Amino acid sequence: xxxxxxxxxxxxxxxxxxxxxxxxxxxxxxxxxxxxxxxxxxxxxxxxxxxxxxxxxxxxxxxxxxxxxxxxxxxxxxxxxxxxxxxxxxxxxxxxxxxxxxxxxxxxxxxxxxxxxxxxxxxxxxxxxxxxxxxxxxxxxxxxxxxxxxxxxxxxxxxxxxxxxxxxxxxxxxxxxxxxxxxxxxxxxxxxxxxxxxxxxxxxxxxxxxxxxxxxxxxxxxxxxxxxxxxxxxxxxxxxxxxxxxxxxxxxxxxxxxxxxxxxxxxxxxxxxxxxxxxxxxxxxxxxxxxxxxxxxxxxxxxxxxxxxxxxxxxxxxxxxxxxxxxxxxxxxxxxxxxxxxxxxxxxxxxxxxxxxxxxxxxxxxxxxxxx
Numbered sequence: 001x002x003x004x005x006x007x008x009x010x011x012x013x014x015x016x017x018x019x020x021x022x023x024x025x026x027x028x029x030x031x032x033x034x035x036x037x038x039x040x041x042x043x044x045x046x047x048x049x050x051x052x053x054x055x056x057x058x059x060x061x062x063x064x065x066x067x068x069x070x071x072x073x074x075x076x077x078x079x080x081x082x083x084x085x086x087x088x089x090x091x092x093x094x095x096x097x098x099x100x101x102x103x104x105x106x107x108x109x110x111x112x113x114x115x116x117x118x119x120x121x122x123x124x125x126x127x128x129x130x131x132x133x134x135x136x137x138x139x140x141x142x143x144x145x146x147x148x149x150x151x152x153x154x155x156x157x158x159x160x161x162x163x164x165x166x167x168x169x170x171x172x173x174x175x176x177x178x179x180x181x182x183x184x185x186x187x188x189x190x191x192x193x194x195x196x197x198x199x200x201x202x203x204x205x206x207x208x209x210x211x212x213x214x215x216x217x218x219x220x221x222x223x224x225x226x227x228x229x230x231x232x233x234x235x236x237x238x239x240x241x242x243x244x245x246x247x248x249x250x251x252x253x254x255x256x257x258x259x260x261x262x263x264x265x266x267x268x269x270x271x272x273x274x275x276x277x278x279x280x281x282x283x284x285x286x287x288x289x290x291x292x293x294x295x296x297x298x299x300x301x302x303x304x305x306x307x308x309x310x311x312x313x314x315x316x317x318x319x320x321x322x323x324x325x326x327x328x329x330x331x332x333x334x335x336x337x338x339x340x341x342x343x344x345x346x347x348x349x350x351x352x353x354x355x356x357x358x359x360x361x362x363x364x365x366x367x368x369x370x371x372x
Contacts, residue, residue, distance in 0.1 A: 006034070006311050006313060006314075006368065007034060007295075007297055007304075007306060007311060007314060007320070007365060007366070007367045007368065008031050008032060008033075008034065008365070008366050009031070009032035009034070009322070009340070009353065009363050009364075009365060010029055010030070010031055010032075010077060010363065010364055010365075010366055011029060011030050011032070011039075011337075011354070011359055011362075011363035011364075012029050012030070012359065012360070012361060013029060013030055013041060029041075029042055030042065032353065032354075033313070034313045034314060034320075035312075035313030037353060039354075054066045054361050055300065055361065055364045056072075056106040056107070056108070056109050056128070056300065057106075057108055057109025057110060057111075057128070057300060057301065057302065058300065058301035058302060058364050058365055058366050058367070059109065059110040059111040059161070059301070059302040060111050060112075060113055060302075061076070061366060061367075061368055062074055062075060062076055062077075062111060063075045063076075063077055063364075063366070064085070064109035064111070064126060064128070066106070070088075071084070071085075071087060072084075072085040072086075072087075072088070072109075073085060074111070074124075074126070077366060085126065085139060086139050086144050086145050086146055088146060104326040105130055105131055105132075106128050106129070106130045107129045107130070107134065107300070107324075107326060108128065108129045108158065108159060108300060108302075109126060109127070109128040109129075110126070110127055110128075110159050110160060110161050110166075110302040111124055111125070111126050111161070111302075112124060112125045112126075112161040112164065112166070112180055122141065123140070123141050123142065124140070124141045125138055125139070125140045125141075125180050125185075126138065126139055126140075127149065127159055127161075127166055129156050129157075129158075129159060133155055134155040134156050134157065135148070135152065135155070135156070136148070136149040136152040136156055136159070136168060137149060138185065149166075149178065149185060150184075150185065150186075150187060151176070151178070151187035152168065152176070152187075154168075154170045154174070154176075155170060155171060156168045156169060156170055156171075157169055157170065157171050157213070157214050157215075158214060158215050158216040158303060159216070159302075160216055160217065160218055160302055160303055161180070161302070162218040164179065164180055164181045165177050165178065165179055165180065165189070166178045166180055166185065167189075167216055167218070167223065168216075169214060169215070169216035169225070171214060172192070173192075173193055173195055173214070173225060173285060174190070174191065174192040174193070175189070175190075175191055175193070175216065175223065175272070176189060176190045176191075177189025177190070191283050193272060193273075193282070193283040193284055193285050194282055194283075194284055194285070195225075195270065195284070195285040196270065196284060196285060196286050196287045198268065198287055201227075201268055204266070205229045205265070205266060209231065209232070209240070210229045210230060210231055210232070210265070211229075211230040211232060211262070212227055212228065212229055212230070213227075213228040213230065213324070214226070214227060214228075215228065215298050215303045216303060217296055217298075217303040217304065217305050218305065219291070219294050219296070219305035220294065220305070222271055222272065223271070223272040224269060224270065224271055224272070224288075224296075224305070225269075225270040225271075225272070225285050226267060226268070226269055226270075226296065226298060226303070226319070227267065227268045227269075227270070228264060228266075228267055228298070228321070229264070229265050229266040229267070229268075230262050230263065230264050230265065230325070230339070231262065231263055231264075231265050232261055232262050233261060233262075234262070234263045234265075240265070261335060262325060262339065263338075263339055263356075264321060264339050264341065264343070264350065265350070266343075266348065267319050267321075267343050267345070268287065269287070269288045269289075269291065269345065270285035270286060270287050270288065271285070271286050271288050272284075272285060272286075273285075273286040289345070290317055290345055290346070291305075291316070291317045291318070291319075291345055292316070292317060293307055293308050293309055293316050293317070294306070294307060294308070294316070294317070295307070295308050295311070295314040295315065295316060295317075295318055295319075295320065296318075296319045296320065297319075297320045297321075297365045297367050298319060298320070298321045298322070298324075299321055299322030299323070299324045299363075299364055299365055300322065300324045300326075300362075300364055301322075301364055301365040301366070301367060302367075304365075304367040306367065306368075315342060315344070317344070317345045317346050318342050318343060318344050318345060319342070319343040319345065320341075320342050320353075320365065321339075321340065321341060321342075321343065322339070322340050322362065322363050322364055322365060323336065323337050323338060323339035323340055323359075323362050323363070324362070325339065335358050336358055336359070336360060336362060337358060337359030337360055337361070337362035337363060338354075338355075338356045338357055338358060338359060340352065340353045340354050340359075340363055341353050
């Protein structure tokens with residue numbers, strides 16, 4: 001398995017960001033030390049991986065990346081291990097159009113491995129969310145083909161592996177589960193929880209002003225639902241620009257002091273309460289106010305929870321997040337990748353981890369697991 005001693009942020013060489021896309025060279029990437037919040041260049045190990053590829057997932061310390069031809073690879077970012085995955089022609093399509101659009105057509109990828117020490121001969125499964133309808137397909141090391149996940153009939157916004165089970169979250173808050181311990185995945189879990197209503201959340205983050213993204217996280221044996229509230233228009237100081245103010249957002253390639261069209265403003269947390277019952281059998285997403293010792297990492301990586309005691313460089317009771325607005329990045333080449341920071345659950349403050357400037361390709365987390 002890929003060796004990652006602590007959660008880290010991987011991003012392209014920042015000095016290379018000020019150049020035009022046509023004049024950029026493969027100079028490797030940078031890794032952020034979270035305790036010092038400093039960037040360190042890694043020219044040799046990350047060369048060709050960060051600048052020339054597009055990461056669609058990070059799981060088990062590995063990356064699932066697309067090369068320049070849109071072909072998927074399983075990559076250890078800190079070694080030379082790279083495994084070619086099956087192409088996508090049977091399910092998604094294979095054309096010049098796909099090669100360009102695959103960056104947003106594949107919104108997440110997660111991996112399950114049956115071995116403590118990963119080699120190219122290990123058995124593994126990879127599941128991706130793909131397409132405009134956010135469907136699920138999977139491949140396994142033994143069959144070398146992408147297959148539609150049986151029983152996956154909804155649109156999905158997040159997926160995670162936990163103890164051999166794939167959990168999939170839909171935009172309506174429902175959760176489904178597939179057992180991947182056998183030769184073929186078997187669906188055994190399907191719940192549609194009701195959500196605890198939060199009046200403060202409704203008042204402070206109205207639907208007509210904020211975009212909401214949902215994440216599913218397994219933390220200390222429990223499933224958490226995380227809501228991320230993103231304001232579509234903010235000024236350079238992070239202040240919300242009301243849409244009815246008729247504010248025109250000016251952007252320029254010559255200046256990064258601009259009003260970014262979106263920025264994360266808040267997170268809220270819910271825990272799955274399987275014992276909640278009212279009338280017919282129901283489960284509940286119950287609002288919680290603290291993560292205690294836990295730290296969450298959200299973005300295009302597999303949503304993860306780690307202990308601040310195990311990783312003291314991380315701030316306890318916090319959410320570390322990266323920019324996963326794939327559609328927004330593809331639609332405009334003047335911004336994207338900038339929405340990266342740390343949210344304190346206790347005081348609800350957000351601390352940026354990098355300057356608010358366009359970063360392409362966008363940064364992503366690599367989070368260690370117990371296998372590492």
